[in-house]
Amino acid sequence: MIGKETTGSRRRAGAAVPRARRRLRAALSAATTALLTAGVLAALPQGAAHAAGTLGDAAAEKGRYFGAAVSAGHLGEAQYVATLNREFSSVTAENEMKWDALEPSRGSFNFGRADQIFDHAKSQGMDVRGHTLVWHSQLPNWVSQLGASDLRTAMNDHITQVMTHYRGEIHSWDVVNEAFQDGGSGARRSSPFQDRLGDGFIEEAFRTARAADPNAKLCYNDYNTDGVNAKSNAVYSMVRDFKARGVPIDCVGFQSHFNPNSPVPSDYQANLQRFADLGVDVQITELDIEGSGQAQAADYGNVVRACLAVSRCTGITVWGIPDKYSWRSSGTPLLFDDNYNKKPAYDAVLSALGGTSGGDPGDPGDPGDPGDPDAACTAAYTTAEQWNGGYNGRVTITAGSAPIAGWSVTLTLGSSQQVVSVWNGSPSHNGNVMTVRSTWNGSLAAGASTSFGFTVNGSSASPPQIGACTAS
Secondary structure, three states: OOEEEEEOOOOOOOOOOOOHHOOHHHHHHHHHHHHHHHHOOHHHOOOOOOOOOHHHHHHHHHHOEEEEEEHHHHHOOOOOOOOHHOOOOOEEOOOOOOOHHHHHEOOEEEEEHHHHHHHHHHHHOOEEOOOOOOOOOOHHHHHHHHHHHHHHHHHEEEEEEHHHHEEEOEEEEEEEEEEOOOOOOOOOOOHHHHHOOOOOHHHHHHHHHHHHHHOEEEEEOOOOOOOOOOHHHHHHHHHHHHHHOOOOOEEEEEOOEOOOOEOOOOOOOHHHHHHHHHOEEEEEEEEEEEOHHHHHHHHHHHHHHHHHHHEEEEEEEOOOOEEEHOOHHHOOOOOOOOOOOOOOHHHHHHHHHHOOOOOOOOOOOOOOOOOOOOOOEEEEEEEEEOOOOEEEEEEEEEOOOOOOEOOOOOOOOOOOOOEEEEOOOOOEEEEEEEEEEEEOOOOOOOOOEEEEEEEEEEEEOOOEEEEEEEEE
16 A cells, blocks of 8 residues: 655756756766766866865765755755755755654655755755665654554555655665664664564565665665674675675665764775675765864865775765754764854865865855855964963955955864954854954955954963865
8 A cells, every 4th residue: 555645746846956057966976977987087187177166066076976964944044055055966854754754644644844855955956865764763653553564564655655756856765774783793673673574674675665766776874884893794794695686775874973982983994895895885874073173174084085985985965064953963063063154174075075165166146155256265373472371363364366255264272272352353153163254354355465363361372273264
C-alpha cells in the first residue's frame, strides 16, 4: 500500500534562477571532473584558472558540491536566505524529510515543509540530498508498535512513497542511517527494524529504494566512522558484501561531527579512500567542528583537502549555516558566526577549495554580495601601545583595485584576553573571536585606507590573529 499525500502536489519546476552562474554549477562540476580525468587541467598555464569566490562555486570547479543542512523555519530570515543562496550548491533538509515529519500517521503523508526546502533549493539552481528514509530515531510512535510483517510493509511503502514523490530530482538519498552500534563490537544497533526484521532489513531497504528511483545515488550514512575503527570496519564489511552480491549501494556518508574530544582522525583520508576503493562514492554529509579561530580553521581545511584527495569524494555538506542554529551551538562549530560573518574556518575552506574571497563576489545588486566583482580589501595589524596586562591594537583596512562600500575583519584573541573597547568599528563577539564591521568609515575609494582600534586587557599581551578582510 502506498499512502495518500495530504498536501498539494509538489511544484516540479522552481522559479527562475536569479544568477546565471548558478545554472552552470552542475555543468561546471561535470565538465571539471571530465577534464581532471583527461588530464587537461594539468596542462593549462599556471594561473589560467578562475578563482571562485563562494563555497559552492569553488567546489564546482573541483568537480564537487558544497551543501548545507537547511531548516524550513529559517527560510523567512533574510540573512539566512542570502547566505544560503550565495554560498551553497546543495541542500539537505535538517529534519523535514525524516519519517516523523513526512508520515506522522500510517499512510498519511505531509510533504509541505520538505517541499518548501526543495522548492527553494531548485529555484536557486541547487541540488538536494535526501535525508533520511530508514532510521531508528525520529520515528512516529505507530512504527514502533508494528509487528514484523506490518513493519516490513510500512518500511517499504515509506521508502517508495517518499522517493516516488521526488523521483529524478534528488541526487543522493541516505537510505539507511546509523544502523551500527558505537564502541568496539561492530554490532548492529537495536531498533524496531533490526530487532524485528533482522540483518536483512538494510539490503531490503536499498533494493526497494532502487526500484523507487533508479537514478538516485543510494547511500548508507553514519557517525563515528570517520577513521578506521570497529564501527567503520563493520560498515566496510557490509558495503563490500553488498557490492560483491549486487545489492544496489552507490555511496557511503561520513557525518564528520568533530570536537576536541573527538578530533579529525589522522587516517580520515585513508578511510575515505578504502571505501571509495570498493567502488562507491563517499560524501561528507553532516560536517561541523567545534572550536574557534585558527585551530578550527585548520581542521576544516584538512577535511576539505582529504575529500579533494579522494577522487570519489563527491561533495561536502555542513550541518547548518550560522552557529546560532547549530544543534550544538555552544561549540560554535560552523563557518558563519551568529551574525553571518565569515569565520576563519570559512576562509580556510574556501582556500582549500582553491577559491578566494575576491575571486567571484557576485553580481551587482544581489543580496549579501559585494556590488563590484573586483571589490576586495586587506587588513594589517599593529600594536599601538602596550602595558603590563593589556594593549591597544590598530587594524588598517585598505581597499583593493575597486571602491568598496563596507568591510569586516575577524580577530581571534588569546583565551585570557578581553576586549574592553572598540572605536571606528562595530564589534560582535563569539567566544574569543571578535568580528569588527565598518560603521561610518566603510566607503573607501580604490587603494584608500581607514582603521579601527581596540583595547585589550588580560594576563597576556600577545597580538591577535587577524583573519581575511571581507569587502562589501
